[in-house]
Amino acid sequence: MDSPAPLAGKRIGLLSAWASRLGGGVYEAVLTQGDVLRSLGAEPLVFALRDSHSAGDAARFGDIAVQTFAVKGPGQIGYAPELVTALHAAQLDCLHLHGIWMYPSLAASRWAAQSGKGFVISPHGMLDPWITARGRWKKALARAGYERTSWRRASFLHALTLAEKADIARESGREDSMVIANSGPAPAAMPAAPRPPHLVYIGRIHPKKNLLALVAAWGQARRRSDARLTLAGWGEPGDVAALEAAVAAAGPSVEFVGPAYGAAKQALLDSARFTVLPSHSEGLPMSVLDSWAAGVPTIMTGQCNLPDGFAAGAAIACGYDPDTIAPALEQALSFADGDYLRMARAARDLAAGPFSAPTIAACWAGAYRAAMSQGAKP
Incomplete structure (x- = not known):
């Protein structure tokens, strides 16, 4: 960072389909990006579609201005007729779109074409083959109707990982994506002692998260009688109903506690020996960065796109079916205290180093300056 406030005075819009928990990791990433922009001296402004949780969850943005817009027609499309006008009225210097496949993509593209200003797109893993294989005809219509134009018009597309950069190149034909990871929260103090045999999942309940296989693997795994698995x-x-049925059949060592935010989420992390994410598809999961910041190592698949965790010894690799998840659970529950604390230290070091807010903010300072300098593509 070449000055204390490299983006001082710049108004940067953060546009997403969601400004609520319904957006899962994308919502968490937008929250984090607002903090990044504030640290760089910019004024972030959030624009999103209105949903059943957006009014209540807006408080998490603090004093960052949040505007939500009523949706007309099918919710899956997210047509919000007031959105483009509001983007122009905000007098933005740059617009950053988070997530694709819905009307905000078209609104952002129109704003960029009309303003000529900097325009950044973060697909957040939504060009992963597992995602693009689902709802093929809807995505084909979106590609033809507006997404290809939006991708072409962007100053650049943002990839969370090198794997996502390859996905973007395959879908959009653009090889110039900037790779910048998500930043995690500030790292907490190291655990004073090894945690009890408690494994935790925190995140969206969705088929791609592969939670039914996790619960089945827990039933197969050889484990201590006091071991517990909590899903939030x-x-x-x-x-949710399918998960609740699987949990009920799994017995008392497995618990589903519903949503966990704020202090409740932190309490789960503080009690966890490991967090678990046996996902089929991710961009760069905020839940893993939250875990590492709390000094909690992870069990995760390669599709979590965080090879740093395996290389640093902060994560255990698992597969996608119960037979390949169960051995990873057994391994996590069998570490000697010294080995476990070394993993916890490695997790925290990642949160304090390559995924720290200052490191990632410095990358974004240069990226936004480049976007504003070159503007939208014709």
């Missing part, structure tokens, strides 16, 4: 999160009613 939110999701569509059908997905």
Whole structure:
């Protein structure tokens, strides 16, 4: 960072379909990006579609201005007729779109075409093959209708990982994506002693998270009688009901506690020996960065796109089916105290180093300056 406030006075819009818990990790990333911009001296302004939780969850943005817009027609499309006008009225220097496949992509693209100003797109893993294979006809219509134009018009697309950069290149034809990881929260003090045999999942309840396989693996794993698995999160009613049924059949060592935010979420992290994310598809999961900042190592798949965790000894690799998840659970629960504390230290060191807010903010300072300098593509 070449000055204390490299983006001083700049108004940067953060546009997403969600400014609430319904956005899962994208919502958490937008929250974090607001803090990044404030640290750089910019004024962040949040724009999102209105949903059943957006009014209540807006408080998490603090004094950052949040505008939400009523949706007309199908919620999956997210058409908000007032959105483009509001983007222009905000007199932005740059617009940063978080997430794709819905009307905010078209609104952002129109704003960029009309203003000529800097325009950044963060797909947040939504070009991963597991995602693009679902709802193919809807995504084909979105590509033809507006996404290809939006991708072409962006000053640049932002990839969370090198794997996502390859996904973006395959889908958009653009090889110039900037790779910048998400930043995690400030690291906490190291655990004073090894944690009890308690494994935790915190996040969205969705098929891609592979939680039914996790619960089945827990039933297969050889473990101490006092070992526990706690799952916390939110999701569509059908997905939650399926998880609740699996948990009920798994016995008293497994518990689903519903959504966990703020102090409740921190209490779960503070009690966890490991967190678990056996996901089929991720961009760069904020839940893992939260875990590392709390000094809690993780069990995760390669699709979490955080090879740093495996390389540093802060994570255990697992597969996608119960037979390949269960051995990872057994390994996590069998570490000697010294080995476990070394993993916890490695996790915290990642949070304090390559994924720290100052490190990531310095990368974004240069990226936003580049976007504003070159403006939107014709």
